[in-house]
Amino acid sequence: MKAIVFQEINKVALADVPRPTMQSPDDAIIKVTLTSICGTDIHMIHGAAPMMPGDVLGHEFVGVIEELGSNVDGFKVGDRVAVACTVQCGKCEMCLKGILPKCVRSGVFGCGPLLGNLAGAQADFVRVPFAQIAMHKIPAGLTDAQALFVGDILSTGYFAVTNGKLAPGDAVAVFGAGPVGLCATACARLFSPSKVIVVDPIPHRLEIARKLGATHTIDPTKTDAVNEIKELTGGAPTSLLEEFSNRSGADVAIEAVGIKPTFDACFQAVKPGGNVSIVGVFEEPQELLMSQLCVKNIGITMGLVNVIHMARLLRIIEAGLLDMTPLITHTMPLAEAVRGYEMFDKKLDNVIKIALKP
Ligand SMILES: [Zn+2]
Ligand SMILES: [Zn+2]
Numbered sequence: 001m002k003a004i005v006f007q008e009i010n011k012v013a014l015a016d017v018p019r020p021t022m023q024s025p026d027d028a029i030i031k032v033t034l035t036s037i038c039g040t041d042i043h044m045i046h047g048a049a050p051m052m053p054g055d056v057l058g059h060e061f062v063g064v065i066e067e068l069g070s071n072v073d074g075f076k077v078g079d080r081v082a083v084a085c086t087v088q089c090g091k092c093e094m095c096l097k098g099i100l101p102k103c104v105r106s107g108v109f110g111c112g113p114l115l116g117n118l119a120g121a122q123a124d125f126v127r128v129p130f131a132q133i134a135m136h137k138i139p140a141g142l143t144d145a146q147a148l149f150v151g152d153i154l155s156t157g158y159f160a161v162t163n164g165k166l167a168p169g170d171a172v173a174v175f176g177a178g179p180v181g182l183c184a185t186a187c188a189r190l191f192s193p194s195k196v197i198v199v200d201p202i203p204h205r206l207e208i209a210r211k212l213g214a215t216h217t218i219d220p221t222k223t224d225a226v227n228e229i230k231e232l233t234g235g236a237p238t239s240l241l242e243e244f245s246n247r248s249g250a251d252v253a254i255e256a257v258g259i260k261p262t263f264d265a266c267f268q269a270v271k272p273g274g275n276v277s278i279v280g281v282f283e284e285p286q287e288l289l290m291s292q293l294c295v296k297n298i299g300i301t302m303g304l305v306n307v308i309h310m311a312r313l314l315r316i317i318e319a320g321l322l323d324m325t326p327l328i329t330h331t332m333p334l335a336e337a338v339r340g341y342e343m344f345d346k347k348l349d350n351v352i353k354i355a356l357k358p
Helices: 039-045 151-161 179-189 201-213 223-231 238-244 258-270 290-295 307-318 335-346
Strands: 001-008 013-015 028-036 061-068 078-083 123-127 135-137 171-175 194-198 216-218 250-255 270-278 301-302 328-333 353-356
Touching: 001 335, 013 335, 028 078, 039 335, 061 123, 135 216, 151 250, 151 270, 151 307, 171 179, 171 223, 179 194, 179 201, 179 250, 179 335, 194 201, 194 223, 201 216, 201 328, 216 328, 223 258, 250 258, 258 270, 328 335, 335 353
Parallel strands: 171 194, 171 250, 194 216, 250 270, 270 301, 328 353
Antiparallel strands: 001 013, 028 061, 028 123, 028 353, 061 078, 078 135
8 A cells, every 4th residue: 555654854755565454353444535744743754753764654634444343332344433643542540530642552643663653644544553442433424624633633722722721701822823723723712712812923824813713813023922912901011010910911821833932922921820731842941930920820731632522523513613624725645745745844835734635
């Protein structure tokens, strides 16, 4: 079968690889009908974690059940399913506590030997271990494109919002309008916020943010984003003394980039008593100004995506309350994915997400 494989740092290729086979009665083999390139794939090919030459990439996908293990209940061959990007057993202490990404048998498709050594989904077929937990039936009325992000970036965006404890009437600031920031923007709308303020330097991304429900967008290269957020939420302080008594800011600040400027801005833009929710992937250590944050009573949450809300997200999409298809700026055959990787890595042609058809 055809698959996109890691060759060496910064190099991927289309290759012929053996078709996966069942290894356990807990497995399913999925015929992939739509997959995508994710920011994590780019981190992997840049060398974020070791990959072996020939490892199949990709972890965001939907497909049809081709083979099904005898331990998997409630599914049949031919069912259309959305699949989680992470693998979890559903039986260990972490799984039973609902902390799926820390399952003792956890892994991520297509992310190399340190993350479960699982072949990825940028392929004609993929083996899904512990399929009972990973798979969710796609409602009949939904297209593959509507369900594509449920197992990865949409779960991450939803996780960012719920981790931040966003409540009705709150103002939320989302730093970063990449795929995850845009998913967080759309998910924030589900909680009836008073303001959804999105910060990003790329105009095209801000335009999509507005389509997905941003009430205000800020280009940080043109204006001081923190000051602007304070202006929108009660007024920015005009003196150092006022700074201390000022109570404006976002109730929830979401970091969806993973770099110092947005990290720092989240803590400056959040209101006293508010929450900073971090889903950006950081390559460098960051510093917290504890003396300032402690007196502001700031809550901080972070973590790897927890895919526990996939069924809920599919219901929300089915009800017409969430539509992430505007993120798909490009669709191409899997065979052209090498070009897609270059386009996605270099952010060419206003790309947000590339859907790949095996
Ligand atoms: Zn991903
Ligand atoms: Zn587990």
